[in-house]
Amino acid sequence: MARDTLTGSRIRERRIMAGIRQSDLARDVGISASYLNLIEHNRRRIGGKLLVDIAQVLEVEPSLLSEGAEAALIATLREAAADAMAAAPELDRIDEFAGRFPGWAQMIADTHRRLGTLERTVATLTDRLAHDPHLATSMHEVLSMVTAIRSTAGILADTKEIEPEWRNRFHRNLNEDSQRLAESSQQLVSYLDGAGDAGASLTLPQEEVEAMLSVRDYDLPFLEAADFDADAFVRDCAELTSDSSRTMAAQTLRRLHGDVQAMPGDRLHETLAEVGDDPLAIARAFRVGLAAVFRRLAVTPESALPRPVGLVMCDASGTLLMRRPLEGFPVPRFSAACPKWPLFQSLTRPARPIRQRVEVTGRDALQFDCFAISEPVGRIEFNADPLYHAFMLVMPASKRSANAREVGSTCRVCPSRTCEGRREPSILVDGI
């Protein structure tokens, strides 16, 4: 873990950006300019009070100097590097790059992300052309009419001697076909216009639902109203731009509405003050299921919680659905998640609550408490296998444990060397 060796470079970078001379900074924090010079060239380790002092003079967070702002940035740069077929970027110097040229690095990361968005747009559009039955039918209709017209017009133009009956017949056909062509092309145009809705939904519906929740900081006080109308809400919600995201959001909100009705805010706050954020104790206090408690906590503002929470939900195929992100616990956006998450274990043991301490692979090795449970979806029937939704509540661990299970976010960016569950090679270089 020789990752913090660039603290000095970051100090130098920030100092130059701030227009402060080396000797001035050294004087302000009470060290010699030559010592600061050694620090800036990463030849002396720095930490503790001196780092805090320097951060203060430079007006940045100390963590920005010690860890860099670039943890997330570096992850994105790695992905970009992995996708760069021809060029071979110097992966071993990625820290140095992000540290020394934060602007350029950010630009590459942004471009990479934008590329991803555009690729998805293209895939969506291609899908639509290939699979939209309405579009296919309209196109077929138009092409059939054009074929008939072309052929008939060709006959009229090229046939020197043509009996009047035939000529009249072909004229009539031309007239008919051109009318039908006009109608079907109009339909096609209005379909393409009306598909503005589908055109706008080039972000994934899940993303829009997440945006709807996150702009409200996961605080949805309107769910306290017994007569909350999910359909009316999603209709007027600016973050939801397509029918599919509105449908998905309404479904999510209806379920959350039920949870909030069972656990109203004021009583939840009392319970939290009484028993803390132990999900089991809350479930017992309200006599509700664990999954409901997980979801309820996920739509409680951070200010009302003893510690921040994250939530991940998936269906039986492992597809990630609703989520509330949690700092330090990375959840992949589009790729498949780490199979070692307790979330997925709970799918193999339906309805059995799981509590597990996990340690996220990577340099920070943060630990989290994960609570997971899966519950059947829809109505249960005799002798019919139900479908399950699994939920996992994630909370930062207060004390480190020696028995944490190692988990990642997704294989591509996971440095674990011995994982049996690995699906694809990591893009992390050796020795990180």
Next chain:
Amino acid sequence: MTKRVLLIEDEPNIIEAISFILSRDGWEVATHSNGHDAMDAVRRRSPDLVILDVMLPGKSGFEILRELRDDPETDGLPVLMLTARGQNKDREMAEKAGASRFMTKPFSNSDVIEAVRDLVAG
């Protein structure tokens, strides 16, 4: 001897136009306009060439083509496929199913005549 062509297509004005140009070119043209009993029509008429549209009511042109190729009596019959979608996938499917030739709508009259002449001569 006059060569016989069977045109299996569901768009009446296309049928009329193609029938006209092929008759003028000296063909004896029979037409059929649905997928269900297209096989029966082929057996009954025993044409020298079949022009087959991909999108037919009842049964797709690809299915009919496959049946033609599976039947020893018709497995060598020249078949000109017509489609309104020029996608490579359609072309591949047509080739795999054993189409002798593939033509994308909208085609010109001379394209059709050239294709049918080639198919029966070759």
